Amino acid sequence: MNRLYSFFCLLSTLFLFACGASEKGFRPDRKYAPEVLRKDYTVFRNLLEAWHPSLYWYTPRDSMSAYFDEGYAAIRDSMTEPQFRTVLSFVIAKVDCGHTSVRASKAYVHYLDTARLPLFPLVLKFWSDTMVVAANLNRRDMTLRRGTQVLSINGRTTQQLTDTLFNYIVTDGLNQTGKYQYLSTGLHFSSWYKDLFGYSDSFEIAYRDTAGLVKNIRIPLYDPRADTFRRSLGRVLLPGTGQREKGPAQRTRPPSKRARKKRELLLTRNLQVDSASQTAYITLNTFEHGYHLRGFFRHAFKELKTRKVKNLVLDVRSNGGGDASLSTLLTRYLIDKRFKVADSLYTVRRHSPYDRYINNGFLYELLTLVASRKHNDGKYHFGYFERHHYSPFKNLHFDGQVYILTGGNSFSATCLFAGALKGQSNVTLVGEETGGGYYGNTAWMIPDVTLPNTKVRFRLPRFRLVVDRTREKNGRGVLPDVPALPTIEAIGKGQDFKTARVKELITAHRLQ
Template identity: 85%
Template sequence: MVFRHLLESWHPSLYWYTPRDSMSAYFDEGYAAIRDSMTEPQFRTILSYVIAKVDCGHTSIRASKAYAHYLDTAKLPQFPLILKFWPDTMVVSANLNRRDSVLKRGTLILSINGRTTQQLTDTLFDYIVTDGLNQTGKYQYLSTGLHFSSWYHDIFGYSDSFDIGYRDTSGLTKLTRIPLYDPRADTLRKSLGHTLQPGTGQRPPGPAQRIRPADRRRRKQRELVFIRSLQLDTAGHTAFITLNTFEHGYHLRRFFHHAFTEIKQRQIKNLVVDVRSNGGGDASLSTLLTRYLIDKRFKVADSLYTIRRHSRYDRYINNGFLYDVLTLLASRKRSDGKYHFGYFERHYYSPLHQLHFDGHVYILTGGNSFSATCLFAGALKGQSNVTLVGEETGGGFYGNTAWMIPDATLPITKVRFRLPRFRLVVDRQREKNGRGILPDVEALPTIDAIGKGFDFKTARVKELIRQNADKN
């Protein structure tokens, strides 16, 4: 009951997309499903089903700290296929069993243990959170890392092997059986492969060669290159900025200044900003990037508010007192009874002038584009020199529930869940249809592109740049 009371007391958008009576029915359904002697994953699955009905991508279930530590060290067996999902389609993007010569990258999968793509997604989508009614984010979530493997295990259970229906290279429908992927056995096999001579069982002559781990500075440099990078094509007068987060800790302010200085000095005409893998972060950083590109004054939010400053359930909220103090300092109660973050509702930001980019801007988006990334892309959508390319964002266009997002911890199981405190409406004039930001030019996955590891979205942008150059 603590779970329900916390959401009902604190979540400002609990009934934004799901009516109160429907949400109450989901709470009751979840409570009735609880049984004695449940494992933590079984209990979390019930909570995930209920919380997904809130339709808030920032409100999600997390493992207890003890179980999270167990997962970090246990190296549990996994469903071996990493799949790329889109409507009615699932394609192999990687196979953890590297010796499998049948289910290679690009293979179209028709069924798993008799369940079709539609049956799998219809079931799993009931447990995956998203902003509003967005489906693109759910498809992308299942396509990322081991998320599908984890959810398949929790919902359907694992066996020692799986019957996989697939289409072979000649177009024939076939069935094969594959085993679980055991990372412990794979680690042992790779270790023996590196230390023993093939076919002899003997160590190779000479001293053992150890791979020296990269020092902390080099690891940080590699991480920074992955998080944010600038590439210049001076012959094509094009710059490519890849930005995978708006979180602090990556010197983004310095990076933006350096990048736009280079762009101005090289007289770049086309700028591609890749935020396909950017899950968001600090809105002040997304706002700063917006100011380098936007051509008018803008606000972050028309409204930004929380429904209360404290409740009798605060003891279950991690650092609850600190969040109460921050809410007290930042918000003021209005006539509607809500506590508004008035600064962002009133304040207009202006374009930067010194390093402002006025050429053609192409923003690459996808299902992993979320939260602060949608504030950035949404503010620029519709500007005459800006084109959004790719897929619908996973985050909402109308607004979201986020800003301050503490964890709440349930008292007995210690299962945690994210509990955002502020509802943000970007622009009241936009339609609240539950969708993400739609691209101006779609670039959608294909089986052939996945098989070849082809970056079809970047290719589409380059095609648009060539077409624009030909016109001029």
């Protein structure tokens, strides 16, 4: 069944690639008339109400209807694409499904890839009522260095910023950890700040200095087109090579495709063994296909057995998920009992009057027809996963102490993995709550929808998955057994505080 699913996904990808067309004469400031936006919004609402199997899972029907009405009422005048996407994002965030999100049109994505637009210069780490500088794009700025606590931006405090931004950020259930982590990742904060508050030439920043005093500073926008700092250094990093050059005329040959692939694999999944402490460290940043994970798992656990490793630290903090068959495969190397992927896995229909807006809708309809059967509850169930039990591996099964590092970026299939092992006597989850849900999620097949006029896209998951109906449906992620939370000092020093906490646990266990 998983092979059939992968086959149809491949067909879908090839179809998208073949049918892609370049957008000519694109204008990012183009405004769409309100009647055009309302037509797209109506398609948006009708598709969610027809297809989404968890639309009212955490938000009651009457409340969700009120949010839909609020979004429609917000279209009072002409809007640019980003303005319209902001309206859609506000509504879709109320579904409380991390797999259901708004995406820019393909033309707008292409524009962003080449425009090199000015940016809010600070990359910030958020948690609770705290925001701390993780990086500063204005590299000449010696004041707002990594680890500096920012108290407000243009007068808006951390709480005021997150209270506003969280209304537009999707998450599974009532999870807040995932939203904090989302704002802390890459340029997400910069993008949302621009869309909701707008940019000016500079920003008034209140911060706390090293002496604990509150001070203010005005910082400029970061303009990548005007950044000559790298060239002025004389010796600079060549993009993607890790090598340095002495001047513009002495560039070395870029790495080969094979070398780039090897480096990508190493960064995505790797194994390190510390023989002195009999501890192995596996970093796993995805469960997606294309990274030879089956072979990697087999090699890694064979190595653990050969080298008689007693402790395994498995880092899935940056693992956003992927194919559940791969997360299930890894689980079988570690779990001590038979398990199921899902107690229930179903979609609410096979087709609707709005399917023409679903990208490759025919392929998804065909796959649903093959894989699901209608039950007495009126839903179409993916019965294979509801019935099938998986057993632990025997040959290369790891029976030592297992420490799983989790965080707000741990999502989707990663939560199936961590959730299945939670509570096992030799497994300890360390870090922060996962961004994905513990009780279940809405995913499995996730086509894009393209709205007919603006070409704005959104993801529309088809199946609701309940992992274990005996778990509490409280909207939380997989909670750690041993919390390891960020601190201002740790961010400032660039410390891996979660790995440090695991090493303490391993030492304490050895001394018992």
